[in-house]
Amino acid sequence: MTVNIELPIPEYFDARKVSEVWRVPYQERAAIAKQWAETYSIQPAISDKNRVCLLVIDAQNTFCLPEFELFVGGRSGTGAIEDNVRLCEFIYRNLNSITTIAPTMDTHTAMQIFHPIFWINSAGEHPLPAATLITLEDVEKGIWKVNPAVAGSIAAGNYAALEKHCLHYVKKLSSDGKYPLTIWPYHSMLGGIGHALVSAVEEAIFFHSIARNSQALFEIKGGNPLTENYSVLRPEVLDGADGSAIAQKNVNFINKLLEFDAIIIAGQAKSHCVAWTIDDLLTEIVARDRQLAKKVYLLEDCTSPVVVPGVIDFTEQADAAFQRFAAAGMNVVKSTQSIDSWLDIK
DSSP states (O other), X not given: OOOXXXXXXXXXXXXXXXXXXXXXXXXXXXXXXXXXXXHTTOOOGGGOSSOEEEEEEOOBHHHHSTTSTTOOOTTTTOHHHHHHHHHHHHHHHTTXXXXXXXXEEEOBOSSOTTSGGGEEOTTSOOOOTTTEEEOHHHHHTTSSEEOGGGHHHHSTTOHHHHHHHHHHHHHHHHHTTOOOEEEOOSOSBTTSGGGSBOHHHHHHHHHHHHHHTOOOOOEEEOOOTTSOOOSSSOOSOXXXXXXXXXXXXXXXXXXXXXXXXXXXXXXXXXXIXXXXXXXXXHHHHHHHXXXXXXXXXXXXXXXXXXXXXXXXXXXXXXXXXHHXXXXXXXXXXXTTSOHHHHOOOO
């Protein structure tokens, strides 16, 4: 393959601001990006002989900034911030090698099956977020019941059908070996600041789009009120209690990803949305051609696991998942290495 020299990082990039929310000055950055492309002979992405996609999973304020709802701190306590510094630097240094950036956007509204308002106990209380797992036994015993008041918004007023679905849902999670239904804080709320990409990451993606004349492939996930949707490639549960489809695999996006010569993956959280997206991608690869796993590269220093000190630590599960992905043929790499030192494209 053609060897590309790593590019410098633009002077405007300030690692200290990666943990802050601010407005990207688009027109200013566009002018710099055009000049950058001219100065460093960066060609339009359409001319790439080898097409490389950088899949950035849920690099949103809600997961990546400490004052937001589901900050992914990892064991260091600053995991997502450090990850995003490295991710931005990786994008800038490798502008000429990355064909397309595909950011996924976790997207929610208030009344969804994993939010507190959806459930209620005999005392009329909602479950505490991030501290409540709703099991099959909890639902069967009535410890947690569907909040009747949400049926009008979610099930056209058919409370019995909604109850039936939720019992089916927790049974499905249990039988499939998934995590129990977790009640999460309200997060990634559509229209809110938490839903937005981290400003520095958004800026880097925009800069790439202009410098390479390459439209970012934004992919929305998580809006279905009846199922969790950790992976961008498929919801956790696809059918309802009566066997009818309530959701489907994201076949178009799967096909789009597998058309690239290489897929580089980063984002949050390593133990949840990242791991489950990779797992679903691997399932598709195994069904088509196991050799395709070789073109997947996991930026292990641009992702962190969910860790709530004194409550839960998913580090070991996340690391075990990455070891499994590597054993299947995927490549676990670091963003600080030259992209051409590990990108195996002929």
